[in-house]
Amino acid sequence: MNASSQEMFDTNKQNVSFLQQALQHSDDLLVREITRDGNAGVLVYIESLTDASQLEKHVLDPLSQSNPTELSTLFTTIQAKESIDLQQGIKSLLNGYTLYFEDGIRRFYLLETPSHYERSITEPENESIIRGTHNGFIESLSVNLHLIRKQVNSPELTVRYYELGKTTTRKAAVIYMHNQAEEEVVRKVISRIQRITLDHIMFTGFVQEMIEDNPYSLFPQHLMTERPDHTNAYLMNGHVAIMLDGDPTALILPVSFFAFYKTPDDYNNRWMVASFTRLTRMLSFILAFQLPAIYIATVSFHSSILPLKLFFTVQGSLTRVPFPPLIEALLLELIFELLREAGLRLPSRVGQTIGIVGGLVIGDAIVKAGLVSYPMIIVVALTAISSFLIPSYEMGSAVRLLRFPLMIAASLFGFLGISFGLAILFMHLCKLESYGKPYFEPLAPLTLKGWKDTFVRFPVWTLRQKTKRSNTRRE
Amino acid sequence: MAKMEKTITARQLFFLVIQTQIGVSVLKIPHKVNEIARGGSGISIIIAGLITQALILMMWLLLKKYPGKNLYQILLGMAGPIFGRILIVSYAAHFILLGANIMISATDIIHRWLLVSTPKWVLLALFSYLAYFLAREKLSVLARFDTLACLLFIPLVLFVGYGLNEAHIENMLPLLEQGYFKIFTGAKDVTLAIYGFEILLVVYPFIKADNKQILWSMTAANSFTTFFYLFVVEVCLLAFSHDQLKLMPEPVIYLMKSMNFYIFDRADIVFVPIWSITTICSLVSYVYSAALGFSDIFKKSNHHLFSALSVTISFAIAFVPVTPSAMEKLDKIAEYMAYVFIALIPLVLLLISLISLKKKEGR
């Protein structure tokens, strides 16, 4: 749309035809002519976006009242605004408003009558937990904000709305605790959000890619979650959340690498149990991308580190495999990725069948056929399981991708390749910064205080959080 | 240098310095010192540590007089734009040469112990790429990685400490077999291994700490390195007799090899890759220092290209010497250059600054 504002015309007809033209004479744009007190009035609304009963109750009923009143006092039961700008009218129409024009009045009314079709609040499927709140965000920003507000009833909770996109606009909310979040971070987030110049924002992923520091990095730099409790926990710790209207995902930032390994369950378990599970998850990070590389390096370079008995066992099962270990591994990883992707899009019942076919039938047959060895199957299976242990789906995928370069390095230089590959990886992680915060925080730079809630979880009373900004100072 | 923001803390300085100090030489040092000082090797190391401490103090005194400036800027200020630049170039050359030296020794060891038939240039290229990958970043990233890499000292110390199982106190006695003079000469060789503290000259303005803290963490770093070397050397002396050490150019690896763990055999195969990471850390520090020197000369704020340049030159130098005698020569050159650049020039600068300061006061 080129003109940013358009003053309304004198007659209803002109106004309506302008609107119809602007909306391409779409068939669901309804124009209803009524007479009020002898004045000709026109209601314009998009049928598919408005709630018929609301229209009936809050708009048509008052309008058809017999006793004449001033227009401005008529719409008391719903939100009503006055405007003379037709462009604004169009915007409002697209958001489910009803416009009311009346001859002789040089302004029109914007009446809020949008229809709401909302999913019920359920627990997000890929972030289910054992204990704790079982609700999740849905596709409505106001409901999501409601969920957050209900848990954080503090005056410090700040919400800032922004309109994103040029052709279709989406409402985005930047949410933070005023006394906890660092000013610098909030400033950066807002300026980046305002600089987004995409025509339309379809997914939260768009926002993420537009505002992250290192788009060339494999690692996700925003935590994506659909859990209100998870979001709240981060808000309370001074992080900032970004939510789009119509998307149940909250982007949390700035986050460190280790945030992707935490779940709300950690805080509901007893702290020793939670520490143990967290350490298991850290181990899974190591296993998930190193195990195939270590295996490849061992069988193709350093077989001498195998204990003798294992040496013979592995050698025995390798004898019939015709491929070099790298090819063997890649083959199996490919099969695994195929199965995973196939199972992902299918309904869960069929998905299970895929699992059985893949795991049992192919797994057994491929060894019997002599294409792949048993140890390799074990290695790849362990890797796969480990990569699913990571609570964040994005991080899990990133880590799964990481094994391929490492496998190649291992097949070229053995253990040295692995250690150099890891060095590059960790150099990269050290380099990453998220809104000025080091990404690999309690490890690099090394802050031992941060370890209390990273690799293990200390009892809650030791994790006391200091307020970063005094709440007396306001913007 | 336009990028004058202070970027590392005193603690990060500590890790940066120990990672620069501890590199290739940790594997060779017991062999080298034993050749000269024998049972007194431990004493040699402590003496070397003390000498280093004196040098650190001297550098600190010099830098303290020019707050917010590093050696390059001091040189530019004192020696004039032309002569100062020549000096900076020679400093950069010194750092590049040390880097090349590290690369040569490291690839040599890997070539001998781990990847016997991989061509050397491939290993050199690997080292160069890794060095470039990190050296082009800002100092705080270097410091972060060095801090992280310090976690690798834990397995290193454990591995070496495991060698105490085979320790016999008789192996290292008598302490003073070679006499004091030899022990002092041994200290000279050790000083070469402790190099790396001179990085202070380059990074001084980037440290977010007061002078006292800086001196404190330099001292801590130097003591750590000295005691680490002392530990390694003493373990090797306890585990091997002098005659055995003579036969082993890299006693630490032999020590690893002689261990038997139950989960995996051959600790040396695991040890060498871990150790090569600490080597890369010290290589990176030198490349970074050289690159910073170049960017000071050309008054560029970005040292990205210069670190590529430094790495390439190091690679080229490391690529040339193939014979052991050429390597020896390079070692010697690096050693004498170090005397000039680490001891002599800073001392002269310090004296000049003292005199000029006195003059000012006199007026």
Place this chain on the structure above:
Amino acid sequence: MNKLKFAQLGMLMVMLFTVSGCWDHEYLKDINLAYSVAFDLSEDGNILETVEIIVPAESEQSSPKNEIHHSTGLTPRNASTNMRNIIRGNMRFIKFGVQMVGTELAKKGLKTVLDVNFRDPSNPTADPRFVVADGLASDIISKKLVGEIKIGEFLQQKIRSLERMGIFYPPETINSVFLATTNPGKDFVLPYLGIENEEVVAKGVALFDDEYFTGTLDTNQSTLLVLMSGEMGDNARMTRKLHITEPYLVQGDISFNLAKKKPKRKFKIHVHRNGEVSVDLHLKTYAVIEEFTGDQQLKVEILPDIQKRLSEMLTEEADSIISTLKQSNCDLFGVGRHLIAYHNKLWQTKNWDEEYRTLQFNTTIDVEIISTGVLI
């Protein structure tokens, strides 16, 4: 900036794929593992190498088989090279378990067969046991199978069990033997195996001076020797004939175990004013009696007499062990090492090889019976 990044990535990729010659690649399934190896002196003075090679099994279910091959060469390396001409595939020593040396070669010194095995980075050194064979070592390896077990595995299990029995202890590996040969002040002993009645048996220990095989002790003596050198296996079982008349008559064969409690060892080296050196070795051992074949009951009253008698017998045996050690010039206890460390000036003046033979050892062994087990 971004272009540079892609260029970098591209270069890395190109490097990876053009350079991927995989120089040191050595695929596990292509390795023919040499598991035990024997070196002998052939008649013409060359090295005779006998290798047991494990051939990988064809499937997971079947177990690997072994093959025995012989070759000769001027040096061990040379012999191995010749061996590679004989056998198929890639023979590697990366995991071998036992290295044997025949008597004749051992007399000519171990360095020739040790050095290369110790220094080659791909060889293990911490685990492989080093053994001296009575006669030709190749005869033992050539047995190929002992029962169902492959010879290398058999030898390794046998040596380990003998180590646990305390007949040879501590375990002598390539690593420890190499270190011992390069240690001027300390000598070592090695397990000594031989063939008797077609069976591979432990014959005691072989004594070494520097790197040369100079003498042997039998298994009875070696058990005591282990204790005398301050080491201890899991067991140290001995059986002796007991004959006491006064005050009670005790007669019969008695078996006892000296390794159930760590013996107390006092080892002192005295250097006298005149430069004479003497050694005191006192060992207090604790015995658990495991068997007694006599008619008498082992009452508490007669235990002191048994103790006394056993002490006398063991002390006598220890003396004879020491004299054999001295004859063989085997400084197992590291007296020389001690002198180097603490009396360096004195050491410089000594011709230790000569002096050691005449060294004065005062040895006593005390036995205290701490338990009679099931016998009372």
